[in-house]
Amino acid sequence: GEITVSAAASLTNAFREIAGAYEAQHPGGKVALNFAASGVLLQQMAKGAPVDVFASADQETMDMAVQQGLVKAAARRDFARNTLQVVVPADSKLALKGLPDLTQAAVSKIAIGNPASVPVGRYARHALEAARLWPLLETKAIHTQNVRQSLDYVARGEVDAGFVYATDAALMPGKVRVAFSVPLDTAILYPIARTAASTNGAEASRFVNFIASRAGQAILAKYGFQQP
Amino acid sequence: MLFDIDIDKTLRSGQRSFYLRLRLRSAHRRIVILGPSGAGKSISLQAIAGLLRPDHGHIRLDGRSLFDAAAGIDLAPQQRRLGYLFQDYALFPHLNVRQNIAFGLTGGWRNPPADAGGAAVDYWLDAFGLRPMARQMPAELSGGQRQRTALARALVAQPRALLLDEPFAALDPALRVTLRQELDHLQRELQVPMILITHDQEDAAMFGEQVLRMQDGAVEMAPDGSDAAALIGF
Amino acid sequence: MLFDIDIDKTLRSGQRSFYLRLRLRSAHRRIVILGPSGAGKSISLQAIAGLLRPDHGHIRLDGRSLFDAAAGIDLAPQQRRLGYLFQDYALFPHLNVRQNIAFGLTGGWRNPPADAGGAAVDYWLDAFGLRPMARQMPAELSGGQRQRTALARALVAQPRALLLDEPFAALDPALRVTLRQELDHLQRELQVPMILITHDQEDAAMFGEQVLRMQDGAVEMAPDGSDAAALIGF
Amino acid sequence: MDAAWIALALSLKVAAWATAINLVFGVGIGFLLARRRFPGRDLLDTLLTLPMVLPPTVLGYYLLVLIGRRGWLGAWLQEHFGINLIFTWQAAVLAAAIVAFPLVFKPARAAFEAVDGQLEQAARVLGISEMAIFFRVSLPLAWRGILAGLLLAFARALGEFGATLMVAGSIPGKTQTLSVAVYEAVQAGQDGLANLLVLITSTVCVAVLLAAGWLAPGHSGRRA
Amino acid sequence: MDAAWIALALSLKVAAWATAINLVFGVGIGFLLARRRFPGRDLLDTLLTLPMVLPPTVLGYYLLVLIGRRGWLGAWLQEHFGINLIFTWQAAVLAAAIVAFPLVFKPARAAFEAVDGQLEQAARVLGISEMAIFFRVSLPLAWRGILAGLLLAFARALGEFGATLMVAGSIPGKTQTLSVAVYEAVQAGQDGLANLLVLITSTVCVAVLLAAGWLAPGHSGRRA
Ligand SMILES: Nc1ncnc2c1ncn2[C@@H]1O[C@H](COP(=O)(O)OP(=O)(O)OP(=O)(O)O)[C@@H](O)[C@H]1O
Ligand SMILES: Nc1ncnc2c1ncn2[C@@H]1O[C@H](COP(=O)(O)OP(=O)(O)OP(=O)(O)O)[C@@H](O)[C@H]1O
Ligand code: MOO
Ligand SMILES: [Mg+2]
Numbered sequence A: 001g002e003i004t005v006s007a008a009a010s011l012t013n014a015f016r017e018i019a020g021a022y023e024a025q026h027p028g029g030k031v032a033l034n035f036a037a038s039g040v041l042l043q044q045m046a047k048g049a050p051v052d053v054f055a056s057a058d059q060e061t062m063d064m065a066v067q068q069g070l071v072k073a074a075a076r077r078d079f080a081r082n083t084l085q086v087v088v089p090a091d092s093k094l095a096l097k098g099l100p101d102l103t104q105a106a107v108s109k110i111a112i113g114n115p116a117s118v119p120v121g122r123y124a125r126h127a128l129e130a131a132r133l134w135p136l137l138e139t140k141a142i143h144t145q146n147v148r149q150s151l152d153y154v155a156r157g158e159v160d161a162g163f164v165y166a167t168d169a170a171l172m173p174g175k176v177r178v179a180f181s182v183p184l185d186t187a188i189l190y191p192i193a194r195t196a197a198s199t200n201g202a203e204a205s206r207f208v209n210f211i212a213s214r215a216g217q218a219i220l221a222k223y224g225f226q227q228p
Numbered sequence B, C: 001m002l003f004d005i006d007i008d009k010t011l012r013s014g015q016r017s018f019y020l021r022l023r024l025r026s027a028h029r030r031i032v033i034l035g036p037s038g039a040g041k042s043i044s045l046q047a048i049a050g051l052l053r054p055d056h057g058h059i060r061l062d063g064r065s066l067f068d069a070a071a072g073i074d075l076a077p078q079q080r081r082l083g084y085l086f087q088d089y090a091l092f093p094h095l096n097v098r099q100n101i102a103f104g105l106t107g108g109w110r111n112p113p114a115d116a117g118g119a120a121v122d123y124w125l126d127a128f129g130l131r132p133m134a135r136q137m138p139a140e141l142s143g144g145q146r147q148r149t150a151l152a153r154a155l156v157a158q159p160r161a162l163l164l165d166e167p168f169a170a171l172d173p174a175l176r177v178t179l180r181q182e183l184d185h186l187q188r189e190l191q192v193p194m195i196l197i198t199h200d201q202e203d204a205a206m207f208g209e210q211v212l213r214m215q216d217g218a219v220e221m222a223p224d225g226s227d228a229a230a231l232i233g234f
Numbered sequence D, E: 001m002d003a004a005w006i007a008l009a010l011s012l013k014v015a016a017w018a019t020a021i022n023l024v025f026g027v028g029i030g031f032l033l034a035r036r037r038f039p040g041r042d043l044l045d046t047l048l049t050l051p052m053v054l055p056p057t058v059l060g061y062y063l064l065v066l067i068g069r070r071g072w073l074g075a076w077l078q079e080h081f082g083i084n085l086i087f088t089w090q091a092a093v094l095a096a097a098i099v100a101f102p103l104v105f106k107p108a109r110a111a112f113e114a115v116d117g118q119l120e121q122a123a124r125v126l127g128i129s130e131m132a133i134f135f136r137v138s139l140p141l142a143w144r145g146i147l148a149g150l151l152l153a154f155a156r157a158l159g160e161f162g163a164t165l166m167v168a169g170s171i172p173g174k175t176q177t178l179s180v181a182v183y184e185a186v187q188a189g190q191d192g193l194a195n196l197l198v199l200i201t202s203t204v205c206v207a208v209l210l211a212a213g214w215l216a217p218g219h220s221g222r223r224a
């Protein structure tokens, strides 16, 4: 049967390929993909959107889904891991080695996903707070709506540095340069789950299993995601 | 009584106000209203046609109440079935001459086609010399051609009464004679009551079974042609 | 020659075309054009005023070339400085009577104020009996009041020539007499050349130093009042 | 590239329906506001303009609250008709129609107000019913202004993605309109694809608008 | 809640500037398209409608490409004037102005086309310059239609967030307009805040539109 999969925007490229592979392996199964920011996906489900599988870019969004009864806690599982990186424009003269270097006067604008709603921004904020740098850097922050907007700003040289996922940084090797990876005390783990309201539970579970399978993981790895 | 009208109406524009007081009882079929510019002639016709609501009074035509403030009667213009030639024609700018004339003949939601026909339309096109410009739009007409189109439009649907506001003012004398005869002919044939506003003595002579003079919003007198059955109240 | 006009122009509307052939040489200051409806009278005035571009020929007024196809001259209407009364008035609907009359007196980017004044405006308001409705909008005027407003607007700016298209058609006989006298007075005082279109014999008698008859787009003859200096070409 | 054509077809379907809906309601309400005088008319006019002022995503959110399975309208539809609008192309139509609605009714009102009332009076005297007058006099004479609004609404509906994304989602082949696809291509850093999709959208839009401008009856509406 | 008032003030500033710019260019271009005949006029008209058809985010993306530090216009501005528009409120004005432009010029064109040409002719004969005729005859008579477009444009500018977000960023107190704030609140699931901000936006918008409708000269433009 047909299932609808709502997935975080950062999974767009990888999930498109996975859906194709899944449909090839399971004739008769059909996957309708719906991409948006994780928060938007949550709201759609909360208001009754007919979704069978939900994949978010962070644990917090999935936590909320569980709290709201959209997803059973038992149904969720982590399927991919990502790394947070600071990138600079490819032609940047800055030599940044770690978070404290961001306080240099030469760094005047930093793209950070809006911590209020964008997971990548939330991770960045956690890291900066842990390093006691958040108050210092808050005034330099340019809040973006998602990780791709941060990446774009860096690529265009509109900002001096930006926080992005490794998977995104890998998309624009000629335009951005990875300055350093940001150490985090909580890992960036992507959870996926069959929804409680799914009308096609069997197919949904089969798709979730496929993601966790060797074939699914291989495709995710191809796009730079690590195993959970 | 063919005409039994007794209305008043105050029009206001800024400081100025204009007070119309129209009383007219007459058994004549053809009434001509004369009067200086601004006397209230056009406004009177508008009230009769149902385009201007009088403040008080009544309007009865041939025994039928079109308006009666006391009885709460106020027929919509559509129900009055009158033929009205507006002083400034009010031609439909998006329709050609033929369509303008045929406008009232079809009741549906669509305008008559560009070559709208019927014997009646053709008759008036010929009678008023409009045949060559039947497919021209109003903006492409001369002043007299517009007036003739508007007159034809008012006459073609066989209305229950005719209200004509200076119907020949834009025409040359020769054409005036022809059109007067056409109108005379039509009126005699259908025996339709008619009120005609004019500044032209010849119009008055030809159509004025009763001639009224308006001045400052009021009918002044019935100087000539009045007969015993006609009472002009004041 | 005061008037030296020799133009032609073809107007088209669908199948129908109208051919205007206007030749007029005259040393008279006052010219009256008579002719049946649709003869081309209004169109002739439009061409002279610069609102309709002739296909060929020239228009000279008092020695000044307004249009000359051969010489490539085509003065903008603004530069011609004429007073033109449109047959259908063309009053500015957003301006009151006073503002309409004063419109041409102020050249700036703002319209004259609602109480626009100056002795000239007041003079014509009084002369044409428009003082009581000076603040009314055109939509609130009677037909004759509109025509008088339009006439005052054309006269007030002391134009170099007057083009009047049936200036008294909507007026009652008494008012016609008054306004004719006013116009006569003004014209004599300023000695301004004038072309007047009318269907009224009395207009022709009063203003027709030379009377032209148009028919089917062409000037036909100079039946009366013509003198040796006037040559009407064909 | 097949996906692009499917998205295009979907976009055109959605925009056409949204425009058709607005033709009826926008023109109708524009006419009523122009002709009927009632207390609060200006306030109503302004309230009806509000879909313009809300960011489409926010509008989409409220729409979701309303027609979602747990919204009162959505629950009612579900219960009585078994209809669930979320994630359907009909939801995209609804979103686009609401977003574009002010673009039609406001110019329509202005256009109807500019129609010379005397012409409607003349039609009345000729015995034509009010409804027929609307179709035969008022509408043709106001048509230019209305058409301008309709074309704007069509373009807006074609470009709508914020509200659409919320209520219809972005399911390729089902609810992913061209503009949502463009948005996602830009987000995904696929500049080449984005440019191509923008080119397609723009070309189609220009073609449709030009055709509409030429085909639609273009009464010039000059007064006689 | 102070933040909301700052965002509101910024929103009003941006919308007012964008509307003012469109008043000049939208009305000017609408007039030229209505009066001048030239080959490709309809095509130009349609091309100018394109800002409607692009999703605002995409429009913002192209604007970024154009006026960004590496865009050709941006680079030129930077080099000659030392101006960098990105992340400034002026960029928000630019975005809002472009997005709302079609809303002004198209109704304006339709309104100018509905003005009786004979009245302009009459003014010409009276010796009034073309420029003065525009201000004294054409503009007042077309004003209703133009005003409808301007009010739509103001509302649209107030609600604009897609393109704004791209080029102006969302810097609280500097470039975070109310609609961006609403959008972010909705995204963050802060329903209470979102509702409050929407209420503020809507109230202010209704107040401004009502005031504009009453204060603006409202010539009814009926023909005499
Ligand atoms: N809407 C209005 N508001 C105020 N006054 C008005 C309005 N319409 C007309 N009037 C005034 O009412 C009076 C009568 O107008 P009406 O049009 O009936 O005159 P009339 O007798 O037809 O004159 P004419 O022979 O010049 O056409 C005029 O003085 C006019 O100024
Ligand atoms: N735009 C146009 N296209 C085609 N024909 C036109 C156009 N305008 C006017 N005509 C025709 O030109 C002829 C002359 O018109 P004009 O207005 O000059 O007549 P006129 O002599 O002033 O008549 P009237 O006394 O009725 O006002 C008419 O037959 C008219 O139908
Ligand atoms: O993939 Mo995200 O939801 O932009 O961090
Ligand atoms: Mg009258």
Ligand SMILES: [Mg+2]
Binding pocket: B142, B143, B144, C041, C042, C043, C087, C165
């Ligand atoms: Mg004429």
